[in-house]
Amino acid sequence: AALGHTGKSSGINAEYGACAMYMRHQLKEGEKIFLMGSNGFSSVLKECGVEAVGHGVHEPMDLHSFSTFQPDPTVKFVVGGFDPQLTHTKMTKAFIYVREFGAEYICTNQDLVCPLSSSRLLPGTGAVLAGLTAALGHTGKVIGKPSPIFFDIVAREHGITDKSRVLMVGDNLLTDIQFAANSGIDSAVVYTGVTKPKDVTESAVKPTYCLNSVAELL
């Protein structure tokens, strides 16, 4: 079976869904998360019954204001995604939750950049969360591609038990194909997106199949 819903257009939402499902299984009664994420991510989490604090815009705080910052004691996890409202102030609170209060840190992905056009790149989730990664010394648990955790969540939710019958189809070697390799499933790269044959030759990770487009699956 092809994991159709992990295709590019719903890629971001699939990671939000997977993360929300993961968090639902992790949280005990009364426990909350500190969220660094978009309104879309916040909605998905709410739908999954995950309670979040910290979402949205934070008043800037200088160094000395942090002396009196008191975290919410019911927060057991810090969850990070692409957050248009993440400032250094908000990120510092996330750091305090993890470093001082032992909250576990989960993120949707670590993609450093996302191409805006052929000449401009925009910072991706990885760049937005880079400050927290640097301060903590680690990225936290990555749920989305290329982490195999993503596969485990999707497989569980869809009752997939036989890995040999699963094919991952994608256009990105670093996320889609690496994800397949990490998850122990076959992969097919399509040349209709960011990857061209020359990239496959130069890549350390190789897809099982190379297709000109998804039409060739038939």
Added chain:
Amino acid sequence: AVVSTQSTGAKGIIDQFSTFLIDCDGVLWTSEKAVKGARRALDALVKAEKRVILVTNNCGRTVSSIQRMMDEILGIPDIPKRDVITSGVATAIYLKNRMNIEKEKVYLIAQDAFSKTLDDYGISHFGLGPQPFRNTVEWGEFEVDPSVKYVVVSLDPDFNHSKLTEAYLYITENNAEYIVPDVDMFYSCKRGDGTRKIPGTHSVQAGLSAMVEKAPTPIGKPSRFIFDMIQEEYGPLDGGRTLMIGDSYETDMKFGFNCGIATALVLSGNAKKEDVEGFERQPDFVMDDISGILD
């Protein structure tokens, strides 16, 4: 008290040196309270007519606020402006000596005190304060002003995706110089009786540094830029009779090593006694606090 020394001379520390470069936080004060022994040490230095230069990476304070703290907390009312060097001041001087003020602009990611410091030196800048998120359409249409030739990145409580993107565009599309006044990983603030460690400037730089290929220009400690700059601006120092006193191995001690001057680590701030034996290179002196120079 002096905990350890690499020196074999019988002379007191204060007599061995003519110039004292002193870090502020954790050495002279912690969160606006004097460190034990700091007042005594400074009085002795003033009495012995030693040159005292404060060298701090902290660009969250202006020079005048540090002068005021020296007066109110430590009873030293008249430390001259030129002997108070913050990484903000050093960046301003760096820019002043290089910029074409008429034609070139500075994009600034920093706190308010830093912007005031640049203003003091007549360096005009923009970018301070909150910046709303721009979506992909807005970024597609964003026009990069080609006169922005310098991007200065320091601690900014408002730093966000928008500022990161704008800085990235000036660096990659204008080949703007990427300047880092300090690279401190953490700062400390008071928390009850102890301190709380929070992410510092390095955190603000992390995403940008990962995205651009060129290495940034370092200004603050441990780079020796400030040491060379003091001498270019104000006259030579006798390197053989200069001592750097600080509480951080990574910034203060490495600064001393890079400048080829003597080093004294105090244990009243960042560094703890247990850290000392693990250092790859031993400072010349290790002391509980700055009053150890009186021994």
